[in-house]
Amino acid sequence: MGLFSRMETVVKSKMNKLMDRMEDPRETLDYSYEKQLEMLQDVKRGVAEVATSKKRLQLQRSKLQQNLEKLDSQARDAIKADREDLARLALERKTTLNTQIQGLDQQIEDLEKEQEKLVAAEKRLSTKVEVFRTKKETIKAQYSAAEAQVKINESVSGISEEMADVGLAIERAENKTENMKARASALDELIDTGTLDDLTSSGDDIDRELAKINSATTVDLELEKLKKEAGK
Known part of the structure; x- marks a missing residue:
């Protein structure tokens, strides 16, 4: 088990290094920003849905209020016509509508609070997304600049190594040339003094x-x- 555990650790380490070389932080930042935008859009859709539901309830309440006023008028007309039974029926329906309107008022109030919460959440998230976008672009610019600097330094380093090799080759050639000149001069001197016979x-x-x-x-x-x- 100890051997397999160590092997697993080594494999994970190798994979992490490989992923680190393959990963471009600029792409990761852009992906994170896109995800945050999607979250922001979800919140905005939630706000729109709550606002739509609240509007529907308000329209429904408006219709019930119109019916309520109509029943109130009918009850008055029934009393004038000495039709207490019709007046009672109208008032009973009016009572039922009042109960429904009260229920709608409570739902509308709850949706209003929910909408306010979502709007506040949307503003906070929108601010965070904008801050992240600015930071993201700053980091991307810094990374690109650092990447360019690394490439330049690597190129300069390569040129320096090549120039060093060229310098060594030139130095060796000059040394050989000087040695050859010295040898030729020595041979001339030996020939002139007769120490060395001129075979020519x-x-x-x-x-x-x-x-x-x-x-x-x-x-x-x-x-x-x-x-x-x-x-x-």
Whole structure:
């Protein structure tokens, strides 16, 4: 049981991380706002239904009141006509209507109170929804800005890493170039001093020295020739 419990914990942890990466808080906020709007619409419909029911009862009471006045008039006319039986019948019906009107008045009063409660609830909920909407848009804007900043920083970080690699490559190339120059200079010096034989030239060191002497003699002869021609 301990192993399975740990496995379940690990799976839940992995799923939570996966859901966290997949969830966009902006979409969650918009969904919550839509749900609150639906609740607000339900309250408004409730207010409308109560107001409609109250209006129906008021119309019904108005009709009963008209009948009540008619019965009262009929009772008076019956008395004038010496028809006490008709007057009594009219008064009995009038009493029944009065009872019905009193019942309607109580229902209308109850609906009026219910309507006032719903209207107050609607105003409170409407205020909360508006506050949530403002906060929602603020959070969404902040999240979008943070998301853009993260992308920019990631791009800059990637560029910095690439530039660092380029810098290292350039540094290595410069070091190799300097080493190659130093090696070439050292080889030239060794060749000039005779420490290192110049494989590109023929003969040994004696031949090279004789070649130098011959070259110097040739130069001297040419110089004397130019002096004679110039009269010096």
